Structures are given as structure tokens and as C-alpha cells.
Amino acid sequence: MxxxxxxxxxxxxxxxxxxxxxxxxxxxxxxxxxxxxKIGVTSSPHLASxxxxxxxxxxxxxxxxxxxxxxxxxxxxLISGKIDAGFMEPNKALLIKEIRxxxxxxxxxxxxxxxxxxxxxxxxxxxxxxxxxxxxxxxSEPECKLYHALLKDIEYAHDxxxxxxxxxxxxxxxxxxxxxxxxxxxxxxSSYGAYxxxxxxxxxxxxxxxxxxxxxxxxxxxxxxxLLLGRKEKANETDQLSRLLLETTKESDAVLRQAAAExxxxxxxxxxxxxxxxxxxxxxxxxxLFITVDEKEKKE
Amino acid sequence: xxxxxxxxxxxxxxxxxxFRFSFGTIITGQFAVVIIPLLLLWEVVPRLHLxxxxxxxxxxxxxxxxxxxxxxxxxxxHIGLSVFFFLIGLILSVITAVPIGILLGWNxxxxxxxxxxxxxxxxxxxxxxxxxxxxFLGVGFPLRxxxxxxxxxxxxxxxxxxxxxxxxxxxxxxxxxxGASELxxxxxxxxxxxxxxxxxxxxxxxxxxxxxxxAAEMYGVNGGLGFLLVHSKEFFRIPDMVVCMAVLGFxxxxxxxxxxxxxxxxxxxxxxxxEA
Amino acid sequence: xxxxRVEAGSMIRVEGITKDFRIADRKSTRAVESVSFEVRKSxxxxxxxPTGCGKTTILEIIAGLTEPxxxxxxxxxxxxxxxxxxxxxxxxxxxxALRNITYVLSLKGVPKSDRIHLAMEALSKVGLEDFxxxxxxxxxxxxxxxxxxxxxxxARPQLLLLDEPFASVDGLTRxxxxxxxxxxxxxxxTTILLVTHDIDEALYxxxxxxxxxxxxxxxxxxxxxxLDRPRQRHCTSLNDYKKELTGYMxxxxxxxxxxxxxxxxxxxxxx
Numbered sequence: 001m002x003x004x005x006x007x008x009x010x011x012x013x014x015x016x017x018x019x020x021x022x023x024x025x026x027x028x029x030x031x032x033x034x035x036x037x038k039i040g041v042t043s044s045p046h047l048a049s050x051x052x053x054x055x056x057x058x059x060x061x062x063x064x065x066x067x068x069x070x071x072x073x074x075x076x077x078l079i080s081g082k083i084d085a086g087f088m089e090p091n092k093a094l095l096i097k098e099i100r101x102x103x104x105x106x107x108x109x110x111x112x113x114x115x116x117x118x119x120x121x122x123x124x125x126x127x128x129x130x131x132x133x134x135x136x137x138x139x140s141e142p143e144c145k146l147y148h149a150l151l152k153d154i155e156y157a158h159d160x161x162x163x164x165x166x167x168x169x170x171x172x173x174x175x176x177x178x179x180x181x182x183x184x185x186x187x188x189x190s191s192y193g194a195y196x197x198x199x200x201x202x203x204x205x206x207x208x209x210x211x212x213x214x215x216x217x218x219x220x221x222x223x224x225x226x227l228l229l230g231r232k233e234k235a236n237e238t239d240q241l242s243r244l245l246l247e248t249t250k251e252s253d254a255v256l257r258q259a260a261a262e263x264x265x266x267x268x269x270x271x272x273x274x275x276x277x278x279x280x281x282x283x284x285x286x287x288x289l290f291i292t293v294d295e296k297e298k299k300e
Numbered sequence: 301x302x303x304x305x306x307x308x309x310x311x312x313x314x315x316x317x318x319f320r321f322s323f324g325t326i327i328t329g330q331f332a333v334v335i336i337p338l339l340l341l342w343e344v345v346p347r348l349h350l351x352x353x354x355x356x357x358x359x360x361x362x363x364x365x366x367x368x369x370x371x372x373x374x375x376x377x378h379i380g381l382s383v384f385f386f387l388i389g390l391i392l393s394v395i396t397a398v399p400i401g402i403l404l405g406w407n408x409x410x411x412x413x414x415x416x417x418x419x420x421x422x423x424x425x426x427x428x429x430x431x432x433x434x435x436f437l438g439v440g441f442p443l444r445x446x447x448x449x450x451x452x453x454x455x456x457x458x459x460x461x462x463x464x465x466x467x468x469x470x471x472x473x474x475x476x477x478x479g480a481s482e483l484x485x486x487x488x489x490x491x492x493x494x495x496x497x498x499x500x501x502x503x504x505x506x507x508x509x510x511x512x513x514x515a516a517e518m519y520g521v522n523g524g525l526g527f528l529l530v531h532s533k534e535f536f537r538i539p540d541m542v543v544c545m546a547v548l549g550f551x552x553x554x555x556x557x558x559x560x561x562x563x564x565x566x567x568x569x570x571x572x573x574x575e576a
Numbered sequence: 577x578x579x580x581r582v583e584a585g586s587m588i589r590v591e592g593i594t595k596d597f598r599i600a601d602r603k604s605t606r607a608v609e610s611v612s613f614e615v616r617k618s619x620x621x622x623x624x625x626p627t628g629c630g631k632t633t634i635l636e637i638i639a640g641l642t643e644p645x646x647x648x649x650x651x652x653x654x655x656x657x658x659x660x661x662x663x664x665x666x667x668x669x670x671x672x673a674l675r676n677i678t679y680v681l682s683l684k685g686v687p688k689s690d691r692i693h694l695a696m697e698a699l700s701k702v703g704l705e706d707f708x709x710x711x712x713x714x715x716x717x718x719x720x721x722x723x724x725x726x727x728x729x730x731a732r733p734q735l736l737l738l739d740e741p742f743a744s745v746d747g748l749t750r751x752x753x754x755x756x757x758x759x760x761x762x763x764x765x766t767t768i769l770l771v772t773h774d775i776d777e778a779l780y781x782x783x784x785x786x787x788x789x790x791x792x793x794x795x796x797x798x799x800x801x802x803l804d805r806p807r808q809r810h811c812t813s814l815n816d817y818k819k820e821l822t823g824y825m826x827x828x829x830x831x832x833x834x835x836x837x838x839x840x841x842x843x844x845x846x847x
Contacts, residue, residue, distance in 0.1 A: 100352035492670040569711040
């Protein structure tokens with residue numbers, strides 16, 4: 001009996017120490033939690049500079065990438081403070097600018113992609129410019145420059161465009177529409193090329209001589225693939241990230257492609273055939289777009 | 301007290317009676333006392349600017365979003381799409397699950413052969429089927445019909461099976477001693493005994509089917525309420541999302557009310573004597 | 577027991593019936609053992625014994641709803657038309673009173689044109705004609721029992737099996753229903769087999785009383801009652817029979833149980 005009692009006493013003491021130990025660990029973890037810097041991303045090869053930065057020695061140990069399904073989800077997380085910075089598609093970023101909580105957010109940088117047009121064709125369909133007759137092709141709108149360039153090139157090849165059906169579909173919906181079988185092919189921004197190829201689609205035609213700037217494709221949303229946004233209270237960390245990205249974006253295309261391939265699962269061969277996106281700080285023109293009403297009033 | 305006569309209402313009378321039955325439980329004085337303060341709260345609290353109005357809309361914001369969706373964004377089209385494919389999936393599952401449930405509940409030999417198959421498949425949560433379904437069916441209408449069908453099949457089948465199996469032996473013996481054939485017993489005893497449970501299981505099927513429909517539509521591009529829900533989220537239109545949620549809830553409620561009414565009209569025998 | 581020749585006028589002969597039941601994994605229990613008795617055509621036989629002595633099992637075997645483990649049931653007419661009233665009525669809850677009867681009539685092959693009037697006739701006999709559209713859930717227990725009886729007699733069966741049909745009914749209704757059964761018996765000449773634990777009932781109604789022991793049920797005694805009908809309840813002659821019966825049951829230790837169930841005390845009052 002005495003023995004048992006003794007061990008019970010020791011157990012009580014040990015439990016006591018254990019409790020304190022756990023408590024301390026918990027507090028430390030909370031503390032660590034506060035120091036964590038979370039960056040929201042979607043899985044895209046255009047974030048190659050970021051992925052390369054993550055692998056580099058200069059990456060802040062407290063920084064973490066958090067994956068989200070879409071840019072809108074990144075946006076919600078950013079304005080609610082669940083993440084400290086995030087990469088969003090420009091058109092989505094422009095939408096959340098209207099939300100009052102956006103006053104805590106600022107635009108820091110942008111990821112740009114060489115502008116051009118590609119004709120994406122559904123997997124299994126063996127099409128090229130000469131055999132588009134009788135098929136349905138998606139275009140973003142009738143005034144689209146990419147669309148006109150395509151028409152010109154088809155006529156140049158002495159083919160007729162009369163038998164081709166064109167259907168208007170927003171850029172973002174084109175690839176899903178091809179997959180669903182609603183359209184056979186689409187003429188879209190070249191930045192969608194990598195993702196299309198990952199899904200097994202083919203790109204029989206591409207055009208790199210187009211400059212953005214008309215009503216259909218304003219420069220900001222046409223050439224910018226992502227904007228880097230950050231919470232104002234984390235300005236130090238976000239600037240640090242931006243500087244690191246400016247360095248990694250200068251690396252060779254091969255190295256960047258490698259980092260993107262590892263992170264997104266798109267094969268190196270596909271990325272090989274397409275240009276690489278570049279990071280740069282936000283210029284004044286871009287920042288102008290994101291001045292909120294409050295700030296405007298402050299300035300005046 | 302008079303027993304109700306079964307066939308003394310025409311179609312118009314039935315419809316009126318149905319609306320009184322379904323909406324009658326909601327449009328009451330007691331409910332008004334509860335809902336009106338809640339709606340007022342909903343209207344006032346967002347105006348206190350604790351959150352941005354975009355993220356926390358008032359009731360009137362949502363109401364005007366509803367009006368806008370209805371008049372300009374083809375809300376009825378989306379509703380029609382969702383309901384149409386939902387009904388196809390549900391009807392398919394009823395016409396397969398009920399007969400199979402009856403057959404396996406009734407015949408012990410068949411049960412031994414085939415029941416294990418269903419027992420293995422049934423516990424798989426419907427959401428776990430989504431990735432495989434996506435691969436084989438792609439995004440689109442077959443996906444929706446399949447997921448609605450799959451998720452509503454099992455509750456209907458299992459409940460039908462159990463109800464037929466558990467038919468009170470006394471009734472079966474009663475019929476048998478008077479000389480009924482086995483088929484006659486199946487139709488007139490087992491089936492009617494199980495009818496209440498079958499209708500109940502269809503209500504469960506509706507709930508689960510609607511869940512999976514919404515999930516399936518989130519992958520779609522073509523339309524439907526689930527699609528509209530996700531689309532609104534992508535474009536930061538919270539009031540639209542609330543409208544979608546409310547419409548989906550209403551559809552679920554309405555379909556369930558139809559089944560409840562059917563049960564009331566068909567299973568007349570369940571009414572016991574009431575206070576005079 | 578040696579096989580005796582089936583007597584002319586015999587409706588059913590039960591020979592050495594034994595029935596074992598297996599409950600889950602436990603060993604089998606014997607419900608009845610070597611039961612033999614005879615039921616004459618147009619006769620009224622009561623099976624009496626404590627609850628659980630297998631009387632219902634015997635009835636079910638005779639009705640063809642269960643197979644005996646050993647022994648046989650020899651019927652004079654190989655497939656007599658039968659009807660049964662169960663202990664808890666077992667009227668179909670999803671059919672109204674009228675339909676319960678017309679359904680059974682359809683099973684018996686009665687042509688459609690005759691069903692309704694035959695059903696109404698049966699309902700009138702039990703006093704339920706005003707309730708023909710009512711569902712069982714809308715009827716009281718006594719009314720449901722009357723419906724079960726109406727259903728059973730509607731098709732004029734050759735053999736009527738009654739399993740403690742008045743157990744859940746109050747004394748006054750019970751007497752009325754007993755008289756009803758008697759009336760049907762006397763007017764239609766149906767052969768009736770009644771299972772009951774009420775000695776007075778058995779004595780009032782039957783030609784022969786077969787006494788069963790406790791489980792496993794064995795036939796302890798057969799008693800013929802040679803009294804004209806209609807009989808007076810509690811008259812001296814019946815009391816004499818009763819004394820004889822209780823004597824037999826006392827030997828087997830069942831008397832106490834039966835006495836407890838018997839709703840009327842043995843009394844000397846005549847008439």
C-alpha cells in the first residue's frame with residue numbers, strides 16, 4: 001500500500017511539472033504564431049520567382065506560403081487578416097478595393113507576363129489554323145485584338161473564316177468551357193498557355209506581336225498576372241519579400257522554370273515552350289488604380 | 301367526428317390545400333413574433349459598421365440583390381437548371397432504390413446474395429465520390445445528376461429495405477391464413493406497411509441530394525444555383541451569395557413539404573382519433 | 577399413441593404434434609409435445625391452458641402458418657376454407673373497415689360484385705356498419721376486435737380459428753362478443769376452434785374442452801360438455817363441469833393460474 005501511495009505522489013508531482021511544461025510550450029507556440037508571416041498564393045507557374053525565393057537561403061524562416069483555390073479566396077483571407085500578404089489576379093484585386101477593409105492593404109508589386117495570344121485547342125482534337133472550319137472558337141469579345149490578329153493570320157493563309165463559329169466567353173471561363181465541351185478552341189492570353197498544356201490541350205498557334213492597350217485589354221489587367229498585396233502593419237516583412245523577389249526574378253529562366261515545375265506539378269517540357277513571368281515593384285500608374293476614396297480625400 | 305373521404309377534392313382543391321398545409325406552418329402569429337425582431341436586427345446591426353457593408357449586408361441589401369438577380373441576371377434560369385437536374389437525379393434514385401429495397405427486404409435469399417454489395421458502398425460519404433466522378437464525367441450535367449442520384453439512393457434504399465423487412469409478422473400471417481399468395485402479400489401488406497417509411501426516406505434523400513447538387517455545381521461553368529453561389533463569391537458579391545443560400549433553402553423546404561403533404565394524403569390511416 | 581381411424585364427421589384430427597423453437601443461439605425450446613385431439617365437423621372446441629403453454633402454436637400449425645417438428649394434422653377436407661382472429665386483432669391499419677373485409681373476400685375468390693354487400697352484412701352483424709369508412713387507428717380496441725371477427729366470418733369459412741379473441745376487451749363487451757360468436761356458430765354451422773384462458777368462456781361456448789399443461793404444452797384432459805345451447809352462465813351444471821376441470825388442472829398445478837384469470841368466481845346463484 002505504501003509503495004502505491006508513494007508512486008501516486010510522484011505521479012502527482014510529475015503531472016504538475018508536465019502541466020507547466022505544456023503551458024510554456026503553448027505560449028511559445030502562440031508567440032511563434034504571432035511572428036509568422038503568411039503569404040497567400042494560388043498554384044500558378046507565373047509565381048516562379050516566389051517559389052524560387054522560398055528555396056533560397058535568404059528566405060525568412062517565419063514566412064509560409066498558404067495555398068488557396070482561387071484569387072478571391074486569397075482576397076477574403078487578406079482583408080480579414082488571416083494572411084499578411086497575398087498574390088491576387090488584378091481584376092479580383094480591383095474588386096476588393098471597394099470593400100472598406102481594404103484600407104489596411106497596399107499594393108507592393110506585380111507579376112507580369114509577356115503579352116500575346118494563343119489558340120488553345122481541346123485535348124484530342126487535332127486542329128491547326130487550316131482546319132478550323134465547322135468548329136466553335138471562344139473569343140473574349142468582338143473587338144478583341146487577339147481575335148483580329150487570328151482572323152488576319154487565317155486570311156493570310158488563304159483560308160476562309162466563314163465556316164467558323166465564334167462565341168464570346170470571358171478569358172477566365174475559356175479553359176473550363178473547352179473542358180466541358182461547350183467550345184472546341186479559344187483564342188486567349190498567352191499566360192494561360194502553361195495551364196492549358198498541363199491539361200493536355202494543344203497550342204497550334206501563338207502571336208507575340210500584339211501590344212496591349214486598347215479597350216479590350218487594358219495594360220494593367222492584360223499584362224499583369226498577379227499583384228502582390230500586403231497588410232500595412234506588416235510593411236517591413238512585405239518590403240523584405242519584395243526585395244527578395246526582385247533578386248530571384250533575375251535568375252535564369254531555366255532555374256525559375258525548375259522551381260515552378262517542382263511546386264505546381266506542371267512538367268518542365270511544357271514550361272520550356274513558354275516565356276517566364278517577371279516580378280517588379282508596383283509603378284505609379286498601378287498604384288493610382290488602387291487609391292481608395294479615403295486616401296483621395298486625405299490628399300485633397 | 302367524420303373520417304375524411306379520400307377522393308372528394310379536385311386538383312385545384314388539392315393545390316389550395318397543399319399551400320395551406322405548407323405555408324400554414326410558417327405564416328402564423330407565433331412565428332411573426334420571432335422572425336420580425338430577427339429581421340430588424342439583421343437590418344440594423346450591419347449598419348453599425350462593425351464590418352464593411354460588402355461583407356455583412358443588411359436584409360434590404362439582400363432583398364435588392366434578389367430583385368436584381370431576378371430581373372437582370374436570369375435567376376429563374378439558374379433555379380430552373382438546378383431544380384431540373386436535381387429532379388432527374390431524385391426521380392431516378394426513387395425508381396431504382398424503392399424496387400430494389402422492396403425486393404431485398406422481401407426475399408431472404410436475394411438478400412444474402414446482394415445485400416453485402418450495398419452494405420459496402422453505402423457508408424462511403426457522397427463527397428468522397430466527387431473526385432472520381434469528376435474524372436469520368438467531367439464538369440457538367442452528368443456530374444450533377446450522378447451525384448444527386450448516388451447520394452439520395454442509399455438512404456431511400458436502406459430505409460425501404462428495412463421497412464419491408466420489418467413488416468409486422470402478424471399482418472403477413474393474417475393475410476396468409478386467408479389464402480393470399482406471396483405476391484399479393486408483398487403488394488397489399490409489405491408495401492403499404494412500409495409506405496410511411498419510404499416517404500420519410502425520400503425526404504432524407506432530398507436533403508442529401510440537394511447538398512450534393514450544390515457541391516457538383518460549384519465545379520460547373522454552365523449555371524445553376526451552386527454555380528451562382530461560387531460565382532458571387534469570386535466577384536465579392538456577398539448579398540448575391542445570401543440570396544443563393546436562401547433560394548436553395550427554400551427549394552429544399554418546398555420539396556420536403558410536397559412529400560409531407562403526399563404522406564398526409566396517402567397514408568390516411570396514420571391519423572388517429574382527434575379531440576372533438 | 578396408436579393411429580385411430582378418422583371418424584366420419586371428423587373435421588380435423590391433430591396427431592402427436594410436437595413443435596420446437598430455436599431462439600437465437602440458445603438451445604431449442606419445446607413449445608408443445610405430443611398433442612393429439614379431434615375436432616368434429618360443426619363442432620366447437622376450446623383449448624384451455626395457462627398463457628405460454630403453446631395453444632397459439634397449435635392454432636398456427638392447424639392454420640398452416642407453421643410446420644410442426646413432428647406429428648401431423650389430418651384434415652377431412654384437404655383444404656378447408658379457414659379464417660383466423662388473432663390475439664391482437666391484426667386488422668390492416670392502412671385499410672378502412674370496409675376494405676379490410678373486401679380485401680379478405682377478394683382473397684377468397686368472392687366476385688367483385690358481391691364483396692361490398694357481404695362485407696356490409698358482416699359489419700352489421702358486429703354493429704360496425706356506421707364505421708365502414710373508418711381506419712383502425714380511429715377505432716377503439718373493442719371495435720377493432722369486432723372488425724377482426726367480422727372479417728373472419730365474412731367469407732363463411734368452414735373452419736374458424738380464434739386466438740384469445742376477447743382477451744383485451746372489458747367484461748360486458750366480452751359477453752356480447754361471446755354471444756355473437758355463438759350466434760354465428762349456431763346459424764352457419766362453422767367448425768370453431770377457440771383458444772382461451774377463461775374457463776367460464778370455454779364452458780359457455782364449447783362442445784369440448786381440451787386442457788393443456790404448462791410449457792411444454794401437453795394435453796392433460798379432454799372434457800365433453802353435453803349441455804344444450806343457449807346455456808346459462810354460472811348455472812349449476814356449468815359449475816359442475818368447472819369443478820371437474822379445475823380438478824384436472826389442480827393435479828397439474830395449473831389451477832392457481834387459471835383461477836387468477838377467470839373473471840367470474842364460481843357461484844351458486846342459479847340462472
